[in-house]
Amino acid sequence: MSDTRHTRVLIIGSGPAGYTAGVYASRAMLEPILVQGIEPGGQLTTTTEVENWPGDTEVQGPDLMIRMEAHAKAMGCEIIGDIITSLDTTQRPFVAQGDSGTTYTADAVILCTGARAKWLGLPSEEAFKGFGVSACATCDGFFYRGQEIVVIGGGNTAVEEALFLTNFASKVTLIHRRDELRAEKILIDRLMKNPKIAPLWHHVLEEVVGTDNPKGVEAVRVKHVETGEITEIPCKGVFVAIGHAPANELVKDVLELHNGGYVKVEAGSTRTSIPGIFAAGDLTDHKYRQAVTSAGMGCMAALDAEHWLAEQE
Numbered sequence: 001m002s003d004t005r006h007t008r009v010l011i012i013g014s015g016p017a018g019y020t021a022g023v024y025a026s027r028a029m030l031e032p033i034l035v036q037g038i039e040p041g042g043q044l045t046t047t048t049e050v051e052n053w054p055g056d057t058e059v060q061g062p063d064l065m066i067r068m069e070a071h072a073k074a075m076g077c078e079i080i081g082d083i084i085t086s087l088d089t090t091q092r093p094f095v096a097q098g099d100s101g102t103t104y105t106a107d108a109v110i111l112c113t114g115a116r117a118k119w120l121g122l123p124s125e126e127a128f129k130g131f132g133v134s135a136c137a138t139c140d141g142f143f144y145r146g147q148e149i150v151v152i153g154g155g156n157t158a159v160e161e162a163l164f165l166t167n168f169a170s171k172v173t174l175i176h177r178r179d180e181l182r183a184e185k186i187l188i189d190r191l192m193k194n195p196k197i198a199p200l201w202h203h204v205l206e207e208v209v210g211t212d213n214p215k216g217v218e219a220v221r222v223k224h225v226e227t228g229e230i231t232e233i234p235c236k237g238v239f240v241a242i243g244h245a246p247a248n249e250l251v252k253d254v255l256e257l258h259n260g261g262y263v264k265v266e267a268g269s270t271r272t273s274i275p276g277i278f279a280a281g282d283l284t285d286h287k288y289r290q291a292v293t294s295a296g297m298g299c300m301a302a303l304d305a306e307h308w309l310a311e312q313e
């Protein structure tokens with residue numbers, strides 16, 4: 001059955017940015033509607049321990065997101081299990097189409113659709129995600145103190161991740177399919193001078209090797225791109241650092257983007273290139289990509305939306 005729901009603030013996405021926007025917009029009496037999308041709770045529902053959420057020395061990602069949802073709901077945010085399939089920003093109120101058939105009209109929209117790490121697509125990579133395979137050195141590097149790890153990739157992300165991981169790991173092997181890096185020169189210089197980092201050129205990851213009980217990584221098998229020769233490298237962690245893709249599908253043709261598809265916001269705010277449309281979290285952030293920074297931007301977006309709506313009256 002199709003119906004139309006109007007709200008002052010439509011929040012699209014249910015990660016830390018979305019739920020925090022929900023808390024703030026509810027407490028500003030804006031009676032927001034939050035549409036959760038295909039992954040209720042967002043990226044943190046795909047991980048186990050989170051050790052950098054302030055106030056929790058350690059918390060399981062899915063548990064944290066259940067608490068955030070309950071918090072937003074308790075403040076009065078209406079949370080709906082639906083997916084927004086299109087957003088019309090040319091008319092006011094803005095019109096968002098839900099996959100359920102519901103049409104949402106909104107005076108202001110807060111986009112919190114997040115981003116996705118790019119993966120290689122190997123079955124063994126999938127099998128050990130969260131158990132030794134990661135795409136976030138800031139999130140998981142701390143778990144590999146004194147261990148040998150590998151980083152896959154050859155761009156800025158890979159070089160930055162490899163350098164950061166030397167704070168914890170005893171050795172970092174950087175595996176790259178070519179024999180030169182596509183990163184800034186200053187980063188390459190730092191990488192080459194770092195005694196803990198050993199680049200391995202002309203190789204690609206073939207397989208992550210590990211144990212089931214306890215579940216964890218023991219090594220990677222890598223293949224030489226020219227000779228096909230397979231080598232096994234012992235390691236406890238595998239960091240796939242081949243980039244991220246912001247979930248910008250709803251707005252990629254209408255909003256100003258930068259840094260490879262991230263929604264551009266005015267410095268120090270969450271205002272996008274269209275008045276009344278705000279963006280927060282990983283969708284706008286090619287740099288920090290953390291739960292706490294996303295939550296902070298969700299707060300900013302709700303406050304920015306509140307001020308903007310007040311100005312319109």
Ligand SMILES: Cc1cc2nc3c(=O)[nH]c(=O)nc-3n(C[C@H](O)[C@H](O)[C@H](O)COP(=O)(O)OP(=O)(O)OC[C@H]3O[C@@H](n4cnc5c(N)ncnc54)[C@H](O)[C@@H]3O)c2cc1C
Nearest residue numbers: 013014015016017037039042043084114281282289290291
């Ligand atoms: C495995 C893993 C481990 C991590 N560990 C940590 C950690 O330890 N500490 C840390 O701080 N960060 C960690 N991160 C990063 C952290 O999860 C992200 O920075 C954070 O979740 C980003 O929040 P967000 O609200 O911007 O978006 P996301 O969490 O990406 O959520 C995006 C939301 O948008 C929704 N959505 C997308 N498209 C639509 C649509 N069309 N309609 C409706 N909804 C839509 C999705 O369903 C989802 O709910 C980790 C990430 C991963 C993948």
